[in-house]
Amino acid sequence: MFNKLKQFKELRHKAKTLQDALALEKVMVDKEGICLEMDGNQQITKLDIPSEWLDPRKKNDLEKVLTNLLSKGLEKTKTIMAQKLKSMGDFNLSNFGL
Numbered sequence: 001m002f003n004k005l006k007q008f009k010e011l012r013h014k015a016k017t018l019q020d021a022l023a024l025e026k027v028m029v030d031k032e033g034i035c036l037e038m039d040g041n042q043q044i045t046k047l048d049i050p051s052e053w054l055d056p057r058k059k060n061d062l063e064k065v066l067t068n069l070l071s072k073g074l075e076k077t078k079t080i081m082a083q084k085l086k087s088m089g090d091f092n093l094s095n096f097g098l
Contacts, residue, residue, distance in 0.1 A: 014088060021084055027076040029069050034062075036069040040084070042077045044070075 022040030029036050034053060037046035053062050 018081075018084055018088060022077070022081060025077070025080050027073050027080070029072040029076070031065050031069055034065050034069060036066075036073055038073040038077055040077050040080050042074055044073075 019041060025040030026045070027038045027040070033050045035046070035048040036044065038044050047066075049062070052058075053065075
């Protein structure tokens with residue numbers, strides 16, 4: 001039982017290390033002058049919208065571009081996460097019945 005607790009503690013430590021490493025990663029995507037920046041934990045750190053997009057008549061276009069940007073940003077952060085997991089080695093969740 002203590003061995004499983006030790007393994008669980010190690011797994012939590014690895015997860016925290018991964019989270020900290022991902023926080024340092026930056027992903028930037030842009031489309032039609034709008035720029036979105038996210039960290040590797042999928043937190044939006046910056047959104048830059050040019051003034052010409054702030055016209056109320058362009059609301060639908062702006063929403064479509066933002067949706068597309070968010071999707072691309074999330075895709076990139078998932079790729080980074082997979083690379084980080086691979087570089088950190090085996091998380092071996094089978095020991096916990098997962």
